[in-house]
Amino acid sequence: MIVMTKDTMEIVREQDVVPFRNRVREFGTRIGMSLVNQTKLITAASELVRNMLKYANGGKVILEIISNNAKTGVRLTFKDQGPGIADVAMAMRDGFSTGRSLGLGLPGAKRLVNEFDLKSNPGEGTTVTVIHWKNGR
Amino acid sequence: MERIPILKMGPFLLVTIQIDLYDRLALTLENDLINMVSQTGARGVLIDISTVSIVDSFMGRILGNIASMSRIMDAETVVVGMQPAVAITLVELGLTLQGVYTALNVEKGMELLNTKLGDNLELDDDEEEDQDDRND
Numbered sequence: 001m002i003v004m005t006k007d008t009m010e011i012v013r014e015q016d017v018v019p020f021r022n023r024v025r026e027f028g029t030r031i032g033m034s035l036v037n038q039t040k041l042i043t044a045a046s047e048l049v050r051n052m053l054k055y056a057n058g059g060k061v062i063l064e065i066i067s068n069n070a071k072t073g074v075r076l077t078f079k080d081q082g083p084g085i086a087d088v089a090m091a092m093r094d095g096f097s098t099g100r101s102l103g104l105g106l107p108g109a110k111r112l113v114n115e116f117d118l119k120s121n122p123g124e125g126t127t128v129t130v131i132h133w134k135n136g137r
Numbered sequence: 138m139e140r141i142p143i144l145k146m147g148p149f150l151l152v153t154i155q156i157d158l159y160d161r162l163a164l165t166l167e168n169d170l171i172n173m174v175s176q177t178g179a180r181g182v183l184i185d186i187s188t189v190s191i192v193d194s195f196m197g198r199i200l201g202n203i204a205s206m207s208r209i210m211d212a213e214t215v216v217v218g219m220q221p222a223v224a225i226t227l228v229e230l231g232l233t234l235q236g237v238y239t240a241l242n243v244e245k246g247m248e249l250l251n252t253k254l255g256d257n258l259e260l261d262d263d264e265e266e267d268q269d270d271r272n273d
Contacts, residue, residue: 018157021191039191039222043230046193050160094231104194108230 004072005030005065011049012058020061021046027063027074031134041074041132044109048078048128051105056082056125066131073114073133084122092118141166143173149181149250150174150212155188163199170203174212180257181250182207185243187218197232204237213238213253217246 005027009020024045028038045061052059059080066075085091092110097103110116115131139162144151150173152166170182182203186192192200204214215238227234238253240246 014159014161017159021157025190036222036225039220039226040229043191043193043226046191047230050193050195102194102198102232104231108194108232111229111231112226 002067003064004067005063007063009061009063010058011052011061014053016058017046017049017053020049023063024074024076027065028132031065031072031074033074033132033134034136037132037134037136040112040136041076041130044112044130044132045076047105047109048076048130052078052080052082052126054099056080059125071133073131075129075131078128079125080127081125084124084126085118085120086122088118088120138165140169143169145173145177145179148179148254149183149247150177150179151183151185153185153188158189158196160195163196167199167203167206171206171210174207174210179212180254181212182214183243183246183250184214184216185218185246186216186223187220187242189223190220192219192223192227192232194230194232197227197230197234200237201234208236213250215240215246215249217241217243 007023009023011017011020021042024042025038028041049061059078059082062077064075066073090096092107094107095103109130113130113132114137117129118126120126141152141154141162150170152170173179174182184200184203200216207214216234217240219239238249240249
């Protein structure tokens, strides 16, 4: 896996979300990702960044353009130092929320991207990594 | 504070979302719209999202809330102009916007609201008979 471009954004307030979404779009456009795939990736990113703000008071996101065996894609890594997720399996279920939301954020984001990885240590924080390939496969 | 303008046109309220929404802005819109429905006695709300490039679960929930709150206050809501990529994404996300009327564009949305209003008026009284002189 080769990293071709890398950028980091701090997300501390709700207003940071709009420039962040634009930056994700820019990365998608740069590799020629179709509009539908860009929209899926940005929507997933929007869900994950909201979780970070809501449950961990923010964090940082690493944006990368990666390449692997002739496939090019965008990788986003969301890192926070919040309370962590006590029950990851539960959190990945549709309709489950400890906040008062619809509970679609994590499972929905997972459905929208090609690769999804969540690591969480209670008391230390959560890291979510997603990859979406240029052609959505 | 940033706000999305709400226009009154006859018995309807019109909203065109032309900027990228963040959560607080969407919540303010929900609040403003419900207050406007109450103040003006509007019978319909039309929300144009043709320039909105993403709708995530939060914004989808706000659209659903606006529709249910308006309905309780005797106004119908129609969301118009959703981009195909947004529709594809919403369904995959798991959000089907149940209870929200949708139309392809503003014109069709207005038609839908007028029809709904017409249906309701027929039940009430037929005071406005020149209601259906629309040419399809």
